[in-house]
Amino acid sequence: MIEIESITKHYNGTAVVDDVSLVVEPRTIAAVVGTSGSGKTTLLRMINRLVEPTSGAIRLDGEDNRSLPGYELRRRIGYVIQGYGLFPHRTVAANIATVPMLLGWDKARIDARVAELLTLFQLDAATFGPRYPHELSGGQQQRVGVARALAAEPNVLLMDEPFGALDPVIRTKAQDDLLAIQKRFGTTIILVTHDMEEAIHLGDKIAVMESGKVEQYATPAEILAKPANHFVEALIGTGDRPFRLLSLSEVGAIAEPGPAEGKALPATATQRDALAELLWSGRRALPITAADGSLVGRVTFEQLVKRAARPAA
């Protein structure tokens, strides 16, 4: 659990982060969204004390983050930045081993952990371990960056625009990989992004920041249904609102008995995917299948349209 309590940061008398309080529940992802200059990165960097707050306190699992020297605190918190910051003079394996080395793990344990993480991120340990970062593609570098952050099994992972430099296809894949890894390790993640789509896709809760203040901190559904003010509404984008709402739930949740023709969708697909498929194929309903391929039911156009409407206040 991460508790941020009335945290404020002044630079030359201007508040960059202004009296922000948030609680991130354990094993969840909190996405911090805002325009550039909104203070979201500064907020993130105060959690691992790369920036020291002017006032306020931050507690990790109940413990004040000032109870340790900064560098020891940071070894216990994973950190991923835009551009990944891989050390160009160290191999992929040595990059991933950075924090375990700093913590003084023995060599066998480090080697095993590096191999485990490379495999987890679908990189062959024997091939990629000895390579240098400049020999990797952008997507591979991003995965190594996340692997390095997770190497010492931190409870908390801080991510600053981790997908910002990736092209859209690889970005979607990397986001799904992150969700899978978060479920597997139960890591608490705070992710800074300027992309509302990404925040809705990844966040269990979303904090919308502007001018150093948190305008709204709520679940994606609530943010979409009841934006706190015009700024939040503008950030969501009114044209995309119904589709973003649909993207939050899976089709399996609304499958009903009945006949449907044509290509089926898996139950885990989002309702937005289902609507898109219906619109594109000109159908009124489509079959839904479970993971084993068996028929679960169908989803109709009318159902989806109803679900896309603004929820009652």
Added chain:
Amino acid sequence: MSGLRGAGEVVGGTISTSPNHADMTAAEHSEQVPRKERSLRLGLDKLGVAIALIVAYAVLVSPFTTFRANRIVPGAPETIINSLPGWAGAVLLGVIAVASLIALVKGPALSRLAAGFVVLAALAILIGISAAHLTPPGNNYARVSPASGFWLLVFAFGLLVADAFARLELAPLARIIVLLVTAAAIGLLLGSGAWDGLSIMKEYASRADTFWAEAGKHVTLALGSLAAAVLVGIPLGVTCHRVPALKAAVLNVLNIIQTIPSIALFGILIAPLSWLAAHVPAAAAIGIRGIGTTPAFVALFLYSLLPVVANTVVGLAGVPREANDAARGVGMTERQRLFGVEFPLALPVILTGIRIVLVQNIGLATIAALIGGGGFGVFVFQGIGQTAMDLVLLGAVPTVAMAFAAAVILDAIVELSARRGRAA
């Protein structure tokens, strides 16, 4: 890809900035370069034209050797034909003609390299023979020395060899091996006595013991002041990088020192060093004096500081911001970040500064002789005093050779250190 591959490559080739594709290993990449060479069309090589012009001037206009009845009278210039026995002159002219043709026409770098080396080897051996040929038997006063034509030929074909090496893009270790082999060949020629008839070797013969003592002083001055500059300059550079306010002040002061002429700097140093020697017994005990080795050492040290400090600052500033941010973010202490991330990434630039200093110091150490500091400068200034150019050469040639060898070795080290840290 046609005519422009020439002199420009001398610079480009030694730094090797070839970009590596993500999925291409370094070995695969280096194989690609020679392939391009094969597609060259037949045509004139620009550098080759320049070399041929120099060679033509050297052979047709300049004297090959100078003959003097004794070491200080003006000499008589001799052409290649007059300097050498008939067969040797013909061989040398033939070799030069063929090699010039190879240099003139575009062709594989390896054959250009071979042509250059053959001429240089022929020149090295035949200049010794010309000494024996020109010196009357039993005459110990006559002096035969290489003249401008000889030096121009060495320069022209040295250029050809350097250019061919750059085009071959040899690995750093291979370049060092070539240097060692060349040094061994020169050592062999020196040891065999093939050059003993040359004036410069006659000067050496009468000063063999002081030569090696001065060589030792020269190396000590150059390397010792470099070591001191590295020990002081790198921490100073790190401090300047950390404290921006200090940076401008320190670099400006070092810049001003760099502009003081060396003789003036010696003069400036006499007063404080004499005072130190007179008032601090410990200083006098370790040999500090107003003139001699100490001011020479201090001056070289001061001149060395600017390149070391400036390159340390530039190298550290060039470390990617993300790498520094990540280093802090993963929990490195300031010291761990400095030694684990900043220094390794700044190393190629810092080493480049050290290379500049070493080559500069080897040359500058000659000046130390002016104030009794010793070194090869002793022969240079004695030679100037006696108008004995051979004696000047005895001091100058080893200095140039040492500076050249130091440049080749440090270039190789810089390239080796840059190879791993190269960002995409």
